[in-house]
Amino acid sequence: MKESKLGWVARRGTLALLGLIWLIPVYLLLVNAFKSTDSYDADKIWVPDKSFGLFANLRDAWDTVGLGQSIASTALYSVTGPALAVVIGAMAGYAIVVLRLRAGFWWFLLLFGGTVFPTQMLLIPLFLGYSWADLYDRRVGLVLIYTAVSIPLAAFVMRNFFTGVAYEMFEAARVEGASTWHIFRKIYFPLALPALGAVFILEFAFIWNDLLFGLTLSQSDPVRPVMTALSALSSAYAGSSVPVLLAAGLVMSLPTVAVFLAAQRMFARGLALGQF
Amino acid sequence: MTATTSTGPQRSRRIGTGWSALGFISPAVLVVAGLLYAPFLYTVFYSFTDYDGLTSPKWVALDNFKKFLDDPALTTSIRNTLFWVVGTTIVPVAIGLLIALLSYGIKGGTALRLPFMLPYALSGAGLGVIWGFILQSDGAANDLLHFLHLPGADISFLQQSPYNTIAMIVAMTWQQSGVNALLFLVGLQSIPTQPLEAARLDGAGGWKMFRHITWPLLAPLTTVVVGLSLVASLKTFDIVWVTTQGGPGRSSETLAVTMYRDAFVSSDYGYGSAVALVLTLVTGAVTIAYLRFQIRGQEKLR
Numbered sequence: 001m002k003e004s005k006l007g008w009v010a011r012r013g014t015l016a017l018l019g020l021i022w023l024i025p026v027y028l029l030l031v032n033a034f035k036s037t038d039s040y041d042a043d044k045i046w047v048p049d050k051s052f053g054l055f056a057n058l059r060d061a062w063d064t065v066g067l068g069q070s071i072a073s074t075a076l077y078s079v080t081g082p083a084l085a086v087v088i089g090a091m092a093g094y095a096i097v098v099l100r101l102r103a104g105f106w107w108f109l110l111l112f113g114g115t116v117f118p119t120q121m122l123l124i125p126l127f128l129g130y131s132w133a134d135l136y137d138r139r140v141g142l143v144l145i146y147t148a149v150s151i152p153l154a155a156f157v158m159r160n161f162f163t164g165v166a167y168e169m170f171e172a173a174r175v176e177g178a179s180t181w182h183i184f185r186k187i188y189f190p191l192a193l194p195a196l197g198a199v200f201i202l203e204f205a206f207i208w209n210d211l212l213f214g215l216t217l218s219q220s221d222p223v224r225p226v227m228t229a230l231s232a233l234s235s236a237y238a239g240s241s242v243p244v245l246l247a248a249g250l251v252m253s254l255p256t257v258a259v260f261l262a263a264q265r266m267f268a269r270g271l272a273l274g275q276f
Numbered sequence: 277m278t279a280t281t282s283t284g285p286q287r288s289r290r291i292g293t294g295w296s297a298l299g300f301i302s303p304a305v306l307v308v309a310g311l312l313y314a315p316f317l318y319t320v321f322y323s324f325t326d327y328d329g330l331t332s333p334k335w336v337a338l339d340n341f342k343k344f345l346d347d348p349a350l351t352t353s354i355r356n357t358l359f360w361v362v363g364t365t366i367v368p369v370a371i372g373l374l375i376a377l378l379s380y381g382i383k384g385g386t387a388l389r390l391p392f393m394l395p396y397a398l399s400g401a402g403l404g405v406i407w408g409f410i411l412q413s414d415g416a417a418n419d420l421l422h423f424l425h426l427p428g429a430d431i432s433f434l435q436q437s438p439y440n441t442i443a444m445i446v447a448m449t450w451q452q453s454g455v456n457a458l459l460f461l462v463g464l465q466s467i468p469t470q471p472l473e474a475a476r477l478d479g480a481g482g483w484k485m486f487r488h489i490t491w492p493l494l495a496p497l498t499t500v501v502v503g504l505s506l507v508a509s510l511k512t513f514d515i516v517w518v519t520t521q522g523g524p525g526r527s528s529e530t531l532a533v534t535m536y537r538d539a540f541v542s543s544d545y546g547y548g549s550a551v552a553l554v555l556t557l558v559t560g561a562v563t564i565a566y567l568r569f570q571i572r573g574q575e576k577l578r
Contacts, residue, residue: 011378011379011382012382012388014378015375015378015379015388015389016388018371018374018375018391018392019388019389019390019391019392020391022391022392022394022395022450022453022454023391023394024416024420025395025406025407025410025450026391026394026395028406028409028410028416029406029409032409042414042415045415045416045419046416046419088303088304088307089304091300091301091303091304092300092301092303092304092305094300095296095297095298095299095300095301096297096301099296099297099300100297101294101297101298101300101301102294102297107301107305110305110308110309111304111305111308114308114312114313117312117316117556118510118511118532118552118555118556118559119511120511120532120535120536120551120552120555120556121315121316121319121552121553121555121556122311122312122315122316122319123315123535123536123539123540123552124315124318124319124322124539124545124548124549124552125314125315125316125318125319125322126311126315127539127540128318128329128545129314129315129318144307144311145311147307148307148308148310148311148312149311149312151304151307151308152308155304180296180297180300181296184300205397208399209398209399209400209401209402210399211399211400211401211513211514211517211518212513212514212536215517215536215540216536216540227399227400227401227402227514228401230401230402230405230518231401231404231517231518234401234404234405234408234518235521242409245405245409246405246406246409248405249401249402249405249406252399252401252402253397253398253399253402256397256398256399257394257397257398259397260393260396260397261393261394261397
């Protein structure tokens, strides 16, 4: 495939120009997140200045909305939720495919159907139920819901994965007298780890970025997740300066940006399979 | 429920794993039923009541839905949601396709795509923070338009409706185009090279090639990309909540924001549930209509 010189230049030129336009918000974010609150001037947002205020800005955000505790809590949610979900999801896939659960496909549909309706359909009863069960504004409550919303994708991927594993392996282990739990733990679960890792990373990013469940099911600084804290920081009542807000936004975004850049392709695949 | 009838596979009866299978699937079923299905059913029930959290819910049949008709906040919210649907299913998909086509198969394509990929990793809240800053009155967006002598330099984007919604759709475009490009790229890579080569030998090039070969071959993927955008756009919440909180007034609310505000700011759980139910029904209807339309279109192609 040979392309003309003009075509070569035009393609790269257009892409580079569009790319530069796309980087403008990133540039503005970086430049202004690093400024100190005192030297920030709304008329000079386009130029960097000599002040280095990033750490002071973060400290400010720490004090205003307790960002440190939120980060610790969110780390807990976005690791525990998906970890529980992949184990539970793998068990479900194992039951359906390997143990040949009767009407397995319908059970699977039931699980996967859990992703179909919008989050908005869950919020009110969850809030009321959590208040009633004393789970509102508790870390365990958030871990529970994040686990629940992560299970359908895990079950989906695991059902597909185990379908591709030779059944003879199970039979052989059975003949040796191994229990179904033993076979799951020693053979099938370790086998599924790479696929489960992919699901885990997708769910990690999803939960890290979640705003709505955090907003609805928590309120105190130590319990609420980072995006909810960021939302509180950005509301007019917090009265934070622009650099403080941008610095907080920048740091809160780093984990998912890092994960995403490391796993671009996987995300594209995961997106396609997660929604349909 | 051990496999006793003849329907189950022979092996599972011989090995005797019926109870065990139920044991393995029950954690998933219990959690999903308790935390996803039960709340869903409760919301349906609440939408026909006047529940406010204090007195026990009283059945009011369709009153909540009738109230929609003379609720100006809801009308605005529906209009904005339509804006979101149209805006984010067309612009980011088109730009994504453009980026994918331009960067497909060229050396350094990954690096050239990076600027578009970065925004995707941002959360809706992070997006709201950055664009709230850019779009503020006399902010960066105004500066830029002023510098380029374009109209709109004096508009306070976040203060005026419908500019606030349109401006946030621009922000969403900035975020979504990259991931759409990535999806299209996966599609382009899966296109067999023979038809492309054959067309090239026949002298087709550029636009003709795209129109008659690439575009039809990409059709299934376009269905997916547009479908994803469609479903996501109907549920737009995070960016609006962080950028404008649905304001000023209630002028930039989407259905998802209206639902949240009615339920958790006004404690009107019955009405909030009704909005959620309508949102769900609309999402479902649009998705089904869209998929049927697409499937019919693709059958015609064959």
